[in-house]
Amino acid sequence: MNSKNDITEMHLDVLKEIGNIGAAHAATSLSQLLGQKIDMRVPNVELVTFDEMFDLAGGTEKVVAGIFLRIEGDLTGTMFFVLTIKSATQFIRKLTGDATFTFTDVDDLGMGASALQELGNILSGSYLSALSDFTSLNIYPTVPSLSIDMVGAIVSFGLIEVSQYSDEVIVIETEILQEGEQGVSSLAGHFFLLPDPPSYRTIFSSLGVL
Amino acid sequence: MAGVQTVVRVGIADMNIAKSPHTIRTSGLGSCVGVVLYDSSKKIAGMVHVMLPDSELGKSTKLNVAKFADTGIHAMLELLKSEGVRPFSIKAKIAGGAQMFQFGSNDTIRIGPRNVEAVKKELKRYSIPIVAEDTGGSSGRTIEFDPATSILFVRTVNAGTQEI
Numbered sequence: 001m002n003s004k005n006d007i008t009e010m011h012l013d014v015l016k017e018i019g020n021i022g023a024a025h026a027a028t029s030l031s032q033l034l035g036q037k038i039d040m041r042v043p044n045v046e047l048v049t050f051d052e053m054f055d056l057a058g059g060t061e062k063v064v065a066g067i068f069l070r071i072e073g074d075l076t077g078t079m080f081f082v083l084t085i086k087s088a089t090q091f092i093r094k095l096t097g098d099a100t101f102t103f104t105d106v107d108d109l110g111m112g113a114s115a116l117q118e119l120g121n122i123l124s125g126s127y128l129s130a131l132s133d134f135t136s137l138n139i140y141p142t143v144p145s146l147s148i149d150m151v152g153a154i155v156s157f158g159l160i161e162v163s164q165y166s167d168e169v170i171v172i173e174t175e176i177l178q179e180g181e182q183g184v185s186s187l188a189g190h191f192f193l194l195p196d197p198p199s200y201r202t203i204f205s206s207l208g209v210l
Numbered sequence: 211m212a213g214v215q216t217v218v219r220v221g222i223a224d225m226n227i228a229k230s231p232h233t234i235r236t237s238g239l240g241s242c243v244g245v246v247l248y249d250s251s252k253k254i255a256g257m258v259h260v261m262l263p264d265s266e267l268g269k270s271t272k273l274n275v276a277k278f279a280d281t282g283i284h285a286m287l288e289l290l291k292s293e294g295v296r297p298f299s300i301k302a303k304i305a306g307g308a309q310m311f312q313f314g315s316n317d318t319i320r321i322g323p324r325n326v327e328a329v330k331k332e333l334k335r336y337s338i339p340i341v342a343e344d345t346g347g348s349s350g351r352t353i354e355f356d357p358a359t360s361i362l363f364v365r366t367v368n369a370g371t372q373e374i
Contacts, residue, residue: 050221050222050223051221051222051224054222054238060237060238060352061237061238061352063367068310068311145311145312146311147310147311147348148367149240149310149349149350149367150237150238150240150350150352150367151238152222152237152238152239152240152350152352153238153239153240153241153308153310153349153350153351154240154310154350156222156238156239156240156241156242156261157240157241157310157311157318157321159222159261160241160261160262160318160321161318163223163261163262163277164262164267164268164269164270165269165270166270167223167270167272167274167277
Protein backbone atom coordinates (compact mmCIF):
# COMPACT_ATOMS: atom_id res chain seq x y z
CA MET A 1 0.00 0.00 0.00
CA ASN A 2 2.61 2.51 -1.05
CA SER A 3 1.21 4.01 -4.16
CA LYS A 4 -1.42 6.60 -4.74
CA ASN A 5 -3.83 4.15 -6.34
CA ASP A 6 -4.16 2.05 -3.20
CA ILE A 7 -5.38 4.94 -1.06
CA THR A 8 -9.09 5.61 -1.31
CA GLU A 9 -11.30 8.39 0.00
CA MET A 10 -12.38 6.05 2.78
CA HIS A 11 -8.78 5.66 3.92
CA LEU A 12 -8.33 9.41 4.01
CA ASP A 13 -11.55 9.72 6.04
CA VAL A 14 -10.24 7.24 8.58
CA LEU A 15 -7.02 9.22 8.92
CA LYS A 16 -9.08 12.38 9.32
CA GLU A 17 -10.97 10.79 12.19
CA ILE A 18 -7.68 9.77 13.80
CA GLY A 19 -6.43 13.33 13.40
CA ASN A 20 -9.64 14.67 14.87
CA ILE A 21 -9.42 12.61 18.03
CA GLY A 22 -5.72 13.35 18.48
CA ALA A 23 -6.13 17.07 17.89
CA ALA A 24 -9.01 17.40 20.37
CA HIS A 25 -6.86 15.88 23.11
CA ALA A 26 -3.84 17.95 22.17
CA ALA A 27 -5.90 21.17 22.18
CA THR A 28 -7.15 20.44 25.70
CA SER A 29 -3.64 19.75 27.00
CA LEU A 30 -2.21 22.84 25.37
CA SER A 31 -5.02 25.04 26.70
CA GLN A 32 -4.33 23.78 30.22
CA LEU A 33 -0.58 24.23 29.85
CA LEU A 34 -0.86 27.80 28.61
CA GLY A 35 -3.95 28.86 30.57
CA GLN A 36 -5.42 30.19 27.35
CA LYS A 37 -7.97 28.91 24.88
CA ILE A 38 -6.40 26.88 22.07
CA ASP A 39 -8.48 25.42 19.28
CA MET A 40 -7.61 22.89 16.64
CA ARG A 41 -9.40 22.97 13.32
CA VAL A 42 -10.86 19.80 11.90
CA PRO A 43 -7.85 18.23 10.28
CA ASN A 44 -7.12 18.23 6.64
CA VAL A 45 -5.94 14.91 5.22
CA GLU A 46 -4.39 15.07 1.80
CA LEU A 47 -2.01 13.35 -0.53
CA VAL A 48 0.35 16.18 -1.53
CA THR A 49 3.67 16.72 -3.28
CA PHE A 50 6.64 17.83 -1.19
CA ASP A 51 6.46 21.36 -2.57
CA GLU A 52 2.74 21.50 -1.70
CA MET A 53 3.61 20.33 1.80
CA PHE A 54 5.87 23.40 2.24
CA ASP A 55 3.03 25.63 1.06
CA LEU A 56 0.76 24.09 3.72
CA ALA A 57 3.30 25.06 6.36
CA GLY A 58 3.55 28.68 5.18
CA GLY A 59 5.93 28.58 2.19
CA THR A 60 9.52 27.31 1.84
CA GLU A 61 11.27 30.49 2.96
CA LYS A 62 9.03 31.51 5.85
CA VAL A 63 10.92 31.49 9.15
CA VAL A 64 9.16 29.39 11.79
CA ALA A 65 9.76 27.54 15.04
CA GLY A 66 9.73 23.83 14.20
CA ILE A 67 9.41 21.10 16.81
CA PHE A 68 10.21 17.71 15.35
CA LEU A 69 9.84 14.22 16.72
CA ARG A 70 9.66 10.66 15.47
CA ILE A 71 6.94 8.17 16.29
CA GLU A 72 8.06 4.67 17.18
CA GLY A 73 6.37 1.41 18.14
CA ASP A 74 3.81 -0.54 16.13
CA LEU A 75 3.63 2.31 13.69
CA THR A 76 6.35 4.72 12.69
CA GLY A 77 6.19 8.19 11.33
CA THR A 78 7.14 11.80 11.78
CA MET A 79 5.33 14.47 13.67
CA PHE A 80 6.01 18.15 13.80
CA PHE A 81 4.61 21.42 14.99
CA VAL A 82 5.34 24.49 12.99
CA LEU A 83 4.64 27.63 15.00
CA THR A 84 4.81 31.22 13.82
CA ILE A 85 7.62 33.14 15.50
CA LYS A 86 5.02 35.44 17.04
CA SER A 87 3.05 32.61 18.66
CA ALA A 88 6.16 30.70 19.72
CA THR A 89 7.39 33.87 21.44
CA GLN A 90 4.06 34.29 23.24
CA PHE A 91 3.98 30.64 24.31
CA ILE A 92 7.54 30.79 25.64
CA ARG A 93 6.81 34.00 27.54
CA LYS A 94 3.79 32.35 29.17
CA LEU A 95 5.57 29.13 30.03
CA THR A 96 8.77 30.67 31.41
CA GLY A 97 7.30 33.84 32.91
CA ASP A 98 10.00 35.80 31.09
CA ALA A 99 8.10 38.62 29.39
CA THR A 100 11.22 39.85 27.58
CA PHE A 101 11.99 36.65 25.67
CA THR A 102 12.71 37.08 21.95
CA PHE A 103 14.16 34.94 19.17
CA THR A 104 16.98 37.37 18.39
CA ASP A 105 19.73 34.90 19.28
CA VAL A 106 18.53 31.57 17.89
CA ASP A 107 21.75 29.82 18.89
CA ASP A 108 21.09 30.52 22.54
CA LEU A 109 17.41 30.21 23.33
CA GLY A 110 18.07 29.10 26.90
CA MET A 111 14.84 28.34 28.71
CA GLY A 112 12.92 29.13 25.55
CA ALA A 113 14.17 25.96 23.89
CA SER A 114 13.23 23.84 26.90
CA ALA A 115 9.78 25.42 27.00
CA LEU A 116 9.10 24.64 23.34
CA GLN A 117 10.39 21.09 23.74
CA GLU A 118 8.08 20.62 26.71
CA LEU A 119 5.23 21.94 24.62
CA GLY A 120 6.18 19.40 21.96
CA ASN A 121 6.23 16.62 24.57
CA ILE A 122 2.79 17.48 25.87
CA LEU A 123 1.17 17.97 22.47
CA SER A 124 2.61 14.80 20.99
CA GLY A 125 1.95 12.79 24.15
CA SER A 126 -1.74 13.70 24.26
CA TYR A 127 -2.18 13.33 20.51
CA LEU A 128 -0.50 9.94 20.36
CA SER A 129 -2.16 8.48 23.46
CA ALA A 130 -5.53 9.28 21.86
CA LEU A 131 -4.34 7.67 18.64
CA SER A 132 -3.06 4.67 20.57
CA ASP A 133 -6.38 4.18 22.41
CA PHE A 134 -8.31 4.45 19.17
CA THR A 135 -6.19 1.97 17.21
CA SER A 136 -5.00 -0.31 20.06
CA LEU A 137 -1.48 0.13 18.68
CA ASN A 138 1.61 0.76 20.76
CA ILE A 139 2.86 4.20 19.81
CA TYR A 140 5.34 6.42 21.54
CA PRO A 141 7.14 9.65 20.64
CA THR A 142 10.88 10.31 20.75
CA VAL A 143 12.26 13.34 22.57
CA PRO A 144 11.37 16.43 20.54
CA SER A 145 14.01 18.51 18.83
CA LEU A 146 13.80 22.16 17.91
CA SER A 147 14.88 24.35 15.02
CA ILE A 148 14.19 27.98 14.18
CA ASP A 149 14.61 28.22 10.44
CA MET A 150 12.97 28.23 7.03
CA VAL A 151 9.94 25.98 6.49
CA GLY A 152 11.64 24.16 3.60
CA ALA A 153 14.72 23.33 5.67
CA ILE A 154 12.68 22.09 8.64
CA VAL A 155 9.86 20.23 6.89
CA SER A 156 12.09 18.54 4.29
CA PHE A 157 13.83 16.72 7.12
CA GLY A 158 10.50 15.19 8.07
CA LEU A 159 10.05 13.99 4.48
CA ILE A 160 13.29 11.98 4.31
CA GLU A 161 11.66 8.66 5.30
CA VAL A 162 8.69 9.13 2.98
CA SER A 163 10.91 10.24 0.11
CA GLN A 164 12.45 6.79 -0.10
CA TYR A 165 9.06 5.44 -1.14
CA SER A 166 7.31 8.21 -2.97
CA ASP A 167 7.26 11.78 -4.24
CA GLU A 168 3.99 12.38 -2.46
CA VAL A 169 3.04 12.20 1.17
CA ILE A 170 -0.15 11.62 3.12
CA VAL A 171 -0.29 14.48 5.55
CA ILE A 172 -2.67 14.81 8.48
CA GLU A 173 -2.59 18.55 9.03
CA THR A 174 -4.25 20.50 11.80
CA GLU A 175 -4.32 24.26 12.23
CA ILE A 176 -3.60 25.46 15.75
CA LEU A 177 -5.62 28.56 16.64
CA GLN A 178 -5.08 30.74 19.66
CA GLU A 179 -7.68 33.05 21.07
CA GLY A 180 -6.49 36.63 21.38
CA GLU A 181 -7.48 39.38 23.78
CA GLN A 182 -10.75 40.34 22.10
CA GLY A 183 -11.77 36.73 21.66
CA VAL A 184 -10.48 36.79 18.08
CA SER A 185 -8.75 33.60 17.02
CA SER A 186 -5.54 33.75 15.06
CA LEU A 187 -3.41 31.07 13.45
CA ALA A 188 -0.62 30.02 15.79
CA GLY A 189 0.75 27.30 13.57
CA HIS A 190 0.29 23.82 12.21
CA PHE A 191 0.58 20.33 13.45
CA PHE A 192 1.61 17.61 11.00
CA LEU A 193 1.51 13.85 11.25
CA LEU A 194 3.23 11.92 8.47
CA PRO A 195 3.00 8.16 8.86
CA ASP A 196 5.86 6.30 7.14
CA PRO A 197 4.40 4.53 4.08
CA PRO A 198 4.94 0.99 5.51
CA SER A 199 2.68 2.05 8.43
CA TYR A 200 -0.34 2.89 6.26
CA ARG A 201 -1.25 -0.78 6.20
CA THR A 202 -0.79 -1.08 9.99
CA ILE A 203 -3.14 1.82 10.67
CA PHE A 204 -5.84 0.70 8.27
CA SER A 205 -5.79 -2.94 9.34
CA SER A 206 -5.97 -1.93 13.03
CA LEU A 207 -9.20 -0.14 12.17
CA GLY A 208 -10.53 -2.83 9.89
CA VAL A 209 -10.52 -0.79 6.69
CA LEU A 210 -7.70 -2.44 4.77
CA MET B 211 11.11 38.93 -24.24
CA ALA B 212 14.81 39.66 -24.89
CA GLY B 213 16.59 41.23 -21.94
CA VAL B 214 13.91 40.31 -19.44
CA GLN B 215 15.55 38.62 -16.51
CA THR B 216 13.66 35.81 -14.85
CA VAL B 217 14.43 33.48 -11.99
CA VAL B 218 14.14 29.80 -12.84
CA ARG B 219 12.84 27.97 -9.79
CA VAL B 220 13.89 24.51 -8.73
CA GLY B 221 11.65 22.62 -6.26
CA ILE B 222 12.68 19.88 -3.88
CA ALA B 223 13.92 16.70 -5.62
CA ASP B 224 13.79 18.70 -8.83
CA MET B 225 16.24 20.09 -11.40
CA ASN B 226 16.39 22.67 -14.14
CA ILE B 227 18.77 24.79 -16.20
CA ALA B 228 19.16 28.53 -16.80
CA LYS B 229 21.12 30.65 -19.26
CA SER B 230 22.32 34.23 -18.79
CA PRO B 231 20.68 36.74 -18.19
CA HIS B 232 18.37 34.47 -16.22
CA THR B 233 19.24 33.13 -12.78
CA ILE B 234 18.34 29.86 -11.10
CA ARG B 235 17.20 29.41 -7.55
CA THR B 236 16.09 26.89 -4.94
CA SER B 237 14.83 27.78 -1.50
CA GLY B 238 14.77 26.25 1.95
CA LEU B 239 17.61 23.73 1.64
CA GLY B 240 18.01 21.91 4.95
CA SER B 241 19.60 18.48 4.82
CA CYS B 242 19.18 18.61 1.03
CA VAL B 243 22.09 19.73 -1.16
CA GLY B 244 21.83 22.23 -3.99
CA VAL B 245 24.27 21.23 -6.73
CA VAL B 246 25.10 23.84 -9.39
CA LEU B 247 26.89 22.59 -12.50
CA TYR B 248 27.93 25.43 -14.79
CA ASP B 249 29.95 26.46 -17.81
CA SER B 250 31.27 29.97 -17.24
CA SER B 251 32.10 30.62 -20.91
CA LYS B 252 28.73 29.51 -22.23
CA LYS B 253 27.03 31.19 -19.23
CA ILE B 254 24.72 28.26 -18.62
CA ALA B 255 23.99 26.49 -15.35
CA GLY B 256 22.05 23.50 -14.15
CA MET B 257 20.82 23.07 -10.58
CA VAL B 258 19.77 19.86 -8.83
CA HIS B 259 18.02 19.87 -5.42
CA VAL B 260 19.29 16.55 -4.05
CA MET B 261 17.28 15.02 -1.21
CA LEU B 262 18.86 11.57 -0.72
CA PRO B 263 22.42 10.28 -1.23
CA ASP B 264 21.86 7.18 -3.32
CA SER B 265 19.18 5.87 -5.70
CA GLU B 266 19.67 2.46 -4.01
CA LEU B 267 17.57 3.96 -1.19
CA GLY B 268 14.62 4.34 -3.56
CA LYS B 269 11.89 1.83 -2.75
CA SER B 270 9.52 3.00 -5.44
CA THR B 271 9.21 1.56 -8.91
CA LYS B 272 8.98 5.05 -10.38
CA LEU B 273 12.36 6.74 -10.01
CA ASN B 274 12.57 10.51 -9.77
CA VAL B 275 16.20 10.95 -10.88
CA ALA B 276 16.53 14.47 -9.44
CA LYS B 277 15.93 13.18 -5.90
CA PHE B 278 19.22 11.30 -5.56
CA ALA B 279 22.84 12.49 -5.72
CA ASP B 280 23.98 9.77 -8.14
CA THR B 281 21.10 9.85 -10.62
CA GLY B 282 20.53 13.61 -10.30
CA ILE B 283 24.10 14.60 -11.16
CA HIS B 284 24.23 12.09 -13.99
CA ALA B 285 20.95 13.37 -15.47
CA MET B 286 22.05 17.01 -15.19
CA LEU B 287 25.34 16.26 -16.98
CA GLU B 288 23.38 14.64 -19.81
CA LEU B 289 21.06 17.64 -19.96
CA LEU B 290 23.99 20.08 -20.12
CA LYS B 291 25.66 17.98 -22.84
CA SER B 292 22.46 18.11 -24.85
CA GLU B 293 22.71 21.92 -24.57
CA GLY B 294 26.14 21.76 -26.22
CA VAL B 295 28.22 22.07 -23.06
CA ARG B 296 31.53 20.20 -23.21
CA PRO B 297 32.00 17.95 -20.15
CA PHE B 298 35.52 19.19 -19.31
CA SER B 299 34.34 22.81 -19.06
CA ILE B 300 31.82 22.01 -16.31
CA LYS B 301 32.51 23.22 -12.79
CA ALA B 302 30.46 22.86 -9.61
CA LYS B 303 29.36 24.92 -6.63
CA ILE B 304 27.42 23.22 -3.87
CA ALA B 305 25.50 24.32 -0.76
CA GLY B 306 23.31 22.70 1.88
CA GLY B 307 23.59 19.42 3.76
CA ALA B 308 22.86 20.89 7.18
CA GLN B 309 21.99 18.85 10.24
CA MET B 310 18.74 20.57 11.13
CA PHE B 311 17.99 18.62 14.30
CA GLN B 312 20.51 17.55 16.88
CA PHE B 313 19.20 14.39 18.47
CA GLY B 314 18.56 10.78 17.65
CA SER B 315 20.54 7.82 16.50
CA ASN B 316 19.24 6.57 13.19
CA ASP B 317 20.73 7.29 9.79
CA THR B 318 18.14 9.93 8.98
CA ILE B 319 19.62 12.35 11.48
CA ARG B 320 22.91 12.41 9.54
CA ILE B 321 21.23 12.67 6.16
CA GLY B 322 22.71 16.15 5.52
CA PRO B 323 26.38 15.15 5.83
CA ARG B 324 25.65 11.92 3.93
CA ASN B 325 24.14 13.91 1.06
CA VAL B 326 27.25 16.14 0.91
CA GLU B 327 29.58 13.12 0.88
CA ALA B 328 27.55 11.46 -1.87
CA VAL B 329 27.50 14.61 -4.03
CA LYS B 330 31.28 15.01 -3.70
CA LYS B 331 31.83 11.36 -4.59
CA GLU B 332 29.73 11.71 -7.74
CA LEU B 333 31.47 14.94 -8.80
CA LYS B 334 34.84 13.26 -8.30
CA ARG B 335 33.71 10.33 -10.43
CA TYR B 336 33.09 12.73 -13.33
CA SER B 337 36.23 14.80 -12.51
CA ILE B 338 34.19 17.95 -11.97
CA PRO B 339 36.03 20.46 -9.76
CA ILE B 340 34.15 21.99 -6.82
CA VAL B 341 34.99 25.69 -7.05
CA ALA B 342 33.09 26.72 -3.92
CA GLU B 343 30.94 25.15 -1.24
CA ASP B 344 28.93 26.16 1.78
CA THR B 345 27.88 22.91 3.40
CA GLY B 346 27.14 21.43 6.81
CA GLY B 347 26.24 23.45 9.87
CA SER B 348 22.72 23.57 11.23
CA SER B 349 21.09 26.34 9.19
CA GLY B 350 18.74 26.24 6.26
CA ARG B 351 19.87 27.93 3.04
CA THR B 352 18.28 29.55 0.01
CA ILE B 353 20.58 29.67 -3.00
CA GLU B 354 20.56 31.53 -6.30
CA PHE B 355 23.10 31.18 -9.09
CA ASP B 356 23.85 33.79 -11.73
CA PRO B 357 25.26 32.11 -14.88
CA ALA B 358 26.53 35.51 -16.14
CA THR B 359 28.98 35.92 -13.25
CA SER B 360 29.17 32.33 -11.89
CA ILE B 361 28.35 33.73 -8.44
CA LEU B 362 26.30 31.63 -6.05
CA PHE B 363 24.32 33.66 -3.52
CA VAL B 364 23.67 31.80 -0.28
CA ARG B 365 21.14 33.20 2.17
CA THR B 366 20.63 31.93 5.72
CA VAL B 367 18.23 33.16 8.40
CA ASN B 368 21.04 34.25 10.73
CA ALA B 369 23.92 35.32 8.53
CA GLY B 370 22.12 37.08 5.66
CA THR B 371 23.32 36.67 2.06
CA GLN B 372 26.85 35.63 1.15
CA GLU B 373 28.52 35.20 -2.24
CA ILE B 374 30.58 32.13 -2.97
